[in-house]
Amino acid sequence: MAEGLILEKWSDRITQVTIGATAKEGGTRRKTIQIGGEHTLPFLSPEGALPHKPVIAFEIWDIPPQDWPEELMRNYSEVAKDPLAWGQRCVRDYKADLLCVRLKGAHPDYGNKKPEEGALFIRDLLKKVDVPLVILGCGDDAKDNLLFPACSEAAKNERCLIGSATQDNYKTLTAAVLADGHNIIAESPIDINIAKQVNILISDMGLPLERIVIDPTIGALGYGLEYAYSIMERARLAGLSGDKMMALPFICLVGQEAWRAKEAYVSSADFPSGGSQVMRGIMWEAITAVSLLQAGADILVMRHPEAVNKVRGYIEGLA
Amino acid sequence: MFIIGESINGMYKNIAGAIKKKDKAAIQGCALSQIKAGADALDINCGPASNLPQDDMRWLLESVQEVTDKPLSIDSSNPKIIASCLKLMKNPAIINSTTADAEKLSILVPLAKEYRCRLIGLTISEKGIPQNKEQRMESAVSIVSCCLEEGFPVEDLYLDPVVMPVNVAQAQMRGILEAIEEFKVISEPSPKCVVGLSNVSQGTCSRSLINRAFLTMAVAYGLDAAILDPCDSVLMDSLITAELVLNKQIYCDSYLEAYKRKNYGS
Numbered sequence: 001m002a003e004g005l006i007l008e009k010w011s012d013r014i015t016q017v018t019i020g021a022t023a024k025e026g027g028t029r030r031k032t033i034q035i036g037g038e039h040t041l042p043f044l045s046p047e048g049a050l051p052h053k054p055v056i057a058f059e060i061w062d063i064p065p066q067d068w069p070e071e072l073m074r075n076y077s078e079v080a081k082d083p084l085a086w087g088q089r090c091v092r093d094y095k096a097d098l099l100c101v102r103l104k105g106a107h108p109d110y111g112n113k114k115p116e117e118g119a120l121f122i123r124d125l126l127k128k129v130d131v132p133l134v135i136l137g138c139g140d141d142a143k144d145n146l147l148f149p150a151c152s153e154a155a156k157n158e159r160c161l162i163g164s165a166t167q168d169n170y171k172t173l174t175a176a177v178l179a180d181g182h183n184i185i186a187e188s189p190i191d192i193n194i195a196k197q198v199n200i201l202i203s204d205m206g207l208p209l210e211r212i213v214i215d216p217t218i219g220a221l222g223y224g225l226e227y228a229y230s231i232m233e234r235a236r237l238a239g240l241s242g243d244k245m246m247a248l249p250f251i252c253l254v255g256q257e258a259w260r261a262k263e264a265y266v267s268s269a270d271f272p273s274g275g276s277q278v279m280r281g282i283m284w285e286a287i288t289a290v291s292l293l294q295a296g297a298d299i300l301v302m303r304h305p306e307a308v309n310k311v312r313g314y315i316e317g318l319a
Numbered sequence: 320m321f322i323i324g325e326s327i328n329g330m331y332k333n334i335a336g337a338i339k340k341k342d343k344a345a346i347q348g349c350a351l352s353q354i355k356a357g358a359d360a361l362d363i364n365c366g367p368a369s370n371l372p373q374d375d376m377r378w379l380l381e382s383v384q385e386v387t388d389k390p391l392s393i394d395s396s397n398p399k400i401i402a403s404c405l406k407l408m409k410n411p412a413i414i415n416s417t418t419a420d421a422e423k424l425s426i427l428v429p430l431a432k433e434y435r436c437r438l439i440g441l442t443i444s445e446k447g448i449p450q451n452k453e454q455r456m457e458s459a460v461s462i463v464s465c466c467l468e469e470g471f472p473v474e475d476l477y478l479d480p481v482v483m484p485v486n487v488a489q490a491q492m493r494g495i496l497e498a499i500e501e502f503k504v505i506s507e508p509s510p511k512c513v514v515g516l517s518n519v520s521q522g523t524c525s526r527s528l529i530n531r532a533f534l535t536m537a538v539a540y541g542l543d544a545a546i547l548d549p550c551d552s553v554l555m556d557s558l559i560t561a562e563l564v565l566n567k568q569i570y571c572d573s574y575l576e577a578y579k580r581k582n583y584g585s
Contacts, residue, residue, distance in 0.1 A: 196571035200580075238569050244581045246569060 007047045010240040013039040014298075015210050016051070016174055018134050019098065020132025025037040026181075026209050026235070029158065030130035033098055035298040036249035037215070041236065042296050043318045053319045054293055056308050057098035057134050057301045058090035059255050062113070063105035068303070069265035071281045075305055084128050085120065091129045094308065100134040100301045101125065106147050107138035115146040119154035126158060134161045134251070136185075143174040152176035161185060161251070161299075166216055167198050174205045185251055187215040190224065192231050192246075199245045209244060213251050213299070220257040220264075220288045228252075232295035252292045255303030258285035286310040320558055321360065321544035323392050323413070325517060327379060329366015332535050338375050340366060346379060347386045354387055356549040360413060361387070364394035373400050377407060389498040392439070392546070398426040405434050408491065412436040412544035416479065418443040419458035432471040433479075438476045439513055442498070444489030448481060451535050456501060463505045472516035477513040477544055478502045484521040485529055492533075499540040530554055535561045 016037040021027025035057055040048030040223035064080040065073070080085040083101075090096040101122070105113040122135065135151055137144035144236025149172065152162060165173045170186075178185045186202055188195035195214055203209055216235065232250055239247030258264055264284040268277045285307035289300045293315065302308050326349050330336045337345035350361055361383060365375035372395065380391060392413035393404045401414055417427040418438035431438040442449055442458035448454045459478050466476050480498040483491050503509040516536060520529035531554050534545060538561040549555060559578045562568060571577060 074584060181383055192569055196577060200571065200573045200577055216341045221478070242581065243568060243577075245571070245577050 005046060008040070009261055010039055010048055011250060012240055012242045012244070012247055013049070013077065014236075014239055014249055017161075017210060017249055018160050019134070019159060019183060021157055021181075021218075025159070026157040026200060027159060028126060028130070029132050032159070033132050038236075038240075038296075039173075042294055043047060044318075050319070052298075053315055054298055056289075056311060057100040058094060058096040058305075058308070059102060059297055059301050060086045061104045062118065065104070066110075069281060071265070071278055072259055072304055078160060078239055084124055087125055087129050091131055094305045096131060098132055098299065099125075099129060099309070100136065101153065102136045103138050103147060103225050105138070105249065106143050107140050108143060110138065110192075112143075113151040115143075118261050119150040122151045122154045126155060132160065133158065134163075134299070136163055139193060141166075141169045146175045146209045149176040152180045152182060155182070156180040158216075159183065161213060163187060163213075163251075165198060165202055167194050167201065170198060170201055171205065174202050174207055177211070178205065178207055182209040183213060185213050185215045186248075186256070187217060190217045190219070190228055190231055193224045195235060196243075196245050199248065203245075203294070206242055208249060212247050212248050215251050216255055217250045218288075220254075220261045221284055221291070222263065223257065223261055225288060225291055229295040230293060232292070232297070236296040249298035250292075250296055251299040251301065252289075252297045253301045254289045254292065255285055255301055256309075258307075259303060260289045282307045282310070284291075286314075290314050294300050309311055320539065320542070320562065321361050321511075321513075322549055323360045323513070323544060323546040324350075324356075324549050325362050325515070326353055326550070327361060327383065328364040328547060330364070331366075335366055335368060335505050338369065338379065341378065343385075343435060345384045346382045347509060348372065350383045350387055353549050354389060356552070358389070358541055358549045360392055360394040362372040362394050362415060362546050372397065372563070373403055375524050376400055376404050380404055390437070397399075397425055398430075401427065401459035402430055405430060405436070408434070408436075413477075415439045416441050419461040420445050421461075424462065428465050428469045431475070431482055432435045432469055437475045437482060438471065439450065439479055440510075441479045442481055444520050448483075452493065452498050452501075455494070455498040456505075456582055459498070459502050459510070460505055463510055466510075467506065472508075473506050473510050476509045476510040479513050479515065482514045482518045482533070484523070485519055485533070487521075488521050496536055496540045499537055499542055506523070512541065513544040513546065514542060516545050516547040527554060531557045536557055538562060539565065575583060 014036045018032050018034050019027035020032040034052050037051040062083050079089050105111045106118050161183045164187035166187050170318045187199040219225050235246045264281040289311045363379050365372050388410050390411040392415040393401050394415040400489045414431050417423045418441045442455040442463040444458045468479045480495045499512045507558050520526035
């Protein structure tokens with residue numbers, strides 16, 4: 001006897017976040033990107049609405065990256081020295097819907113650029129590309145607290161997604177984001193309890209939940225992917241079941257983690273059983289990404305254009 | 320937990336006085352303060368001393384409906400009064416209550432079905448208040464059977480094990496708690512379970528503490544709903560914490576605030 005699908009009925013849905021602002025909305029982006037709004041688990045469209053497909057943001061830096069593997073850098077070799085051109089290439093040649101700018105150059109160990117330089121770079125980048133921006137700090141709290149307000153102001157009304165706020169350092173960024181009309185990334189160290197707490201702390205300052213995106217922190221394939229997956233899955237299930245503090249979209253920094261895995265970058269000579277070095281890195285990033293899509297990722301921040309193509313195909317195939 | 324605020328009840332002096340003077344603002348204030356404190360629904364009872372229970376109930380319901388669209392529990396032992404009140408309901412209604420008495424069931428179950436409301440079923444039979452778990456289960460089965468026969472959705476049925484004061488019926492407490500758990504296996508889908516919490520501490524001198532201890536244990540046995548005083552903030556915090564311990568919400572340092580914000584929308 002044929003059995004019908006058993007469908008779950010979820011009481012709540014994930015909040016919808018809009019990134020980017022068009023001229024009509026006071027910004028200068030060609031179009032906006034919407035994420036979230038899910039009323040069921042990933043790709044389970046017979047069960048509930050999934051109004052927006054997951055999106056991929058290309059990661060670029062404001063300085064030439066020193067520690068990106070050769071295979072990865074090959075795609076950006078002529079542009080890495082000119083981050084504005086790098087951003088343009090991602091949009092023009094690789095059809096990026098979203099750019100994720102890591103302002104690494106402000107880090108004390110990576111050049112210690114002044115906050116004004118970061119702000120100027122953001123201003124210039126906004127002129128050169130017309131896609132919405134995700135802006136990430138340099139990772140040094142003290143420096144980021146100077147950098148965030150400057151960059152937030154430089155991109156005022158462009159409704160960027162800026163991060164990351166953490167449990168111990170969220171006030172400066174939240175205040176800047178509130179003042180300039182942006183969205184915020186709430187980051188936690190693969191810890192669901194802290195993820196929830198950061199969201200509460202940020203929303204206590206008056207930022208609506210519709211402007212918060214969770215960075216749960218992820219591990220790449222072989223480096224804690226399952227753990228990240230289980231945290232995201234649990235958070236998503238709680239969110240769909242009515243826990244509003246968990247019912248927020250996810251951003252996952254896939255490229256950063258995948259290309260740190262030794263399997264992604266060691267040469268074929270050092271890892272003969274690993275097959276082609278070129279494909280290994282690409283697949284490491286792609287597999288990490290598609291696994292996280294199944295856990296509920298809404299934005300994937302990726303690096304290799306070929307890995308991005310594979311993941312796009314996967315999304316189109318399932319969504 | 321589905322919280323039904325207990326405070327609009329004519330057995331309380333302030334409410335009895337407000338009914339007498341037709342002080343609508345006092346009733347509405349009581350409704351809103353319970354909702355602010357976390358009530359999902361409000362129990363409405365004109366109290367045993369009312370000379371015109373039908374009129375008083377109607378006035379109370381109309382007054383409260385002016386300020387909230389939360390579900391209201393029509394608390395009366397008289398099916399005629401319940402029937403007359405149902406007609407004026409704009410908000411979702413809860414019938415509070417039927418017993419396992421065949422005559423009451425024959426009136427109230429069809430009414431609950433017709434008005435698509437939730438129904439509270441006290442596990443009291445023609446023989447009276449239950450004295451042990453077996454009598455509770457027997458009445459529970461009668462109520463569930465009647466609902467199934469009448470086509471009333473069992474998931475909208477809230478069985479009440481009839482909580483006795485701890486100083487009167489200490490020996491029954493464990494059986495009451497066990498009944499909460501065993502109600503669930505009577506049918507599939509399961510009926511839900513509700514208690515009138517404050518009864519447990521009636522006549523004692525540590526009311527809030529006893530309420531809190533009993534509620535925490537009842538939650539562990541699978542309680543779905545409670546008629547209680549949501550303005551007792553320590554009681555509410557105990558409830559939220561009990562649900563946390565049972566993994567019904569994800570822990571974070573501000574879990575009380577998270578729960579309140581999520582549920583009370585503040």
